[in-house]
Amino acid sequence: MIHIHSTQLIGEVTNMSNQGVLSAAASGLSDFIIQQGADVDRVFGSSGINPERLLSPTLSLHLPNYCKVLEYAAEQSGCDNFGLYYGQQFQPKSLGLIGYIALCSPDLESALKNMANYFHLHQKDTMTRMLDLGECWRIDYQIQHGAILTRRQDAEFTIGIFMNVIREMLGQHYSPREIHFEHTRPEFWQEHSKLFNAPVFFEQPYNSIVLLKKDLQCSMPMHDSMLFKVMLDTLHLLNVATPLQSLSDQVRSHIQIELADGEPHLEKIASDLGFTSCVLTRRLKAEGLNYSALVEAVRCELADYYIKQKNIPISEMAFLLGYSEVSAFSRAFKRWFGVNPRQFRH
Structure with a gap:
């Protein structure tokens, strides 16, 4: 007992x-x-x-x-x-x-x-x-x-x-x-x-x-x-209702999930959250945010994490972040951190 x-x-x-x-x-x-x-x-x-x-x-x-x-x-x-x-x-x-x-x-x-x-x-x-x-x-x-x-x-x-x-x-x-x-x-x-x-x-x-x-x-x-x-x-x-996350946090969570399949599309995430893309855009704007900036922020944060995992090849990292080409990821990485991924690792 x-x-x-x-x-x-x-x-x-x-x-x-x-x-x-x-x-x-x-x-x-x-x-x-x-x-x-x-x-x-x-x-x-x-x-x-x-x-x-x-x-x-x-x-x-x-x-x-x-x-x-x-x-x-x-x-x-x-x-x-x-x-x-x-x-x-x-x-x-x-x-x-x-x-x-x-x-x-x-x-x-x-x-x-x-x-x-x-x-x-x-x-x-x-x-x-x-x-x-x-x-x-x-x-x-x-x-x-x-x-x-x-x-x-x-x-x-x-x-x-x-x-x-x-x-x-x-x-x-x-x-x-x-x-x-x-x-x-x-x-x-x-x-x-x-x-x-x-x-x-x-x-x-x-x-x-x-x-x-x-x-x-x-x-x-x-x-x-x-x-x-x-x-x-x-x-x-x-087991009662608890306050929901902020809309921006909900969108960030969905962006991360969608990255595994490529570019995270506004229309898909808006639909998953029960909105049209126009309504979601308007509600994010009311919070002083926009969808593209959220995608950029999620990718930047994940890139900072992945680059420190030395077992993850840079080519694989690009696809984990939803990029179809490594060159596009390298350009974005340099914009975020001032150096390309290989330079950062070395």
């Missing part, structure tokens, strides 16, 4: 909808940063996070700052797989309500469905779902916040959390069918295959775990029907 105090539930109800992600997501982060050899004060300072907010798991952090702290920790520690390793040792209970609703569920399949259904309450501006693929389930996770374009460390950390719930039941060496990540293949990608004990694919539409349905039919040993009902009722109360 799982023991959890009602005051903890009340605390999460009070604070869960505040900023972006519960501080529980950074449980043990300070110690882990130190273990990896980085200066924890410098990492938090660079990320704009007050370390005191991490002392209570029911307080919350702005999601862009939270993603920055993981990226800066990787950069300043020299541990390129920081999020991957942090996720491997993260315990499901440390997630608070979202972790406990999984552990209290009747079986593993419902545990994962409950985590997917309610994860947005733990972390706003996030898409989490389970898709039926016939003999398999696919768990998809993706941040959908337009201000967060570099989020590899968060993706590897979060997929690790879901795998920890699965392996709590099926053993530490359980092999999922496949693991997918939306970011490009990192330098030390062999570690991903080793730790997930499965084929790992990069540059995919979502961060995903593919699992055989038959593997998920086992009962959860800590299932508690009374506590499970209390938690469902609590989460139901929390």
Whole structure:
């Protein structure tokens, strides 16, 4: 049986909808940063996070700052797989309500469905779902916040959390069918295959775990029907409409998604957001913005990230940013940074 105090539930109800992600997501982060050899004060300072907010798991952090702290920790520690390793040792209970609703569920399949259904309450501006693929389930996770374009460390950390719930039941060496990540293949990608004990694919539409349905039919040993009902009722109360991102952030998020298929077209993104291109243009203008400037800003920010990933060839970088020719990317890069991509790397 799982023991959890009602005051903890009340605390999460009070604070869960505040900023972006519960501080529980950074449980043990300070110690882990130190273990990896980085200066924890410098990492938090660079990320704009007050370390005191991490002392209570029911307080919350702005999601862009939270993603920055993981990226800066990787950069300043020299541990390129920081999020991957942090996720491997993260315990499901440390997630608070979202972790406990999984552990209290009747079986593993419902545990994962409950985590997917309610994860947005733990972390706003996030898409989490389970898709039926016939003999398999696919768990998809993706941040959908337009201000967060570099989020590899968060993706590897979060997929690790879901795998920890699965392996709590099926053993530490359980092999999922496949693991997918939306970011490009990192330098030390062999570690991903080793730790997930499965084929790992990069540059995919979502961060995903593919699992055989038959593997998920086992009962959860800590299932508690009374506590499970209390938690469902609590989460139901929390599952109310939350403020939408600004229009510019929504557009930035859609631009990043469309870049994978080439030039991001205004008409397509306007349609996806429920507008005509004229209406979207007018609404962006009211915010002092224009669509072309947003595309340029997204490409510039992603270029700054990709150029530092030495394993990504410059030719591939051009196509990741939606350019049909490397020469067009090189001209844009020089406009942004004053030198061409090869000069920047050297």
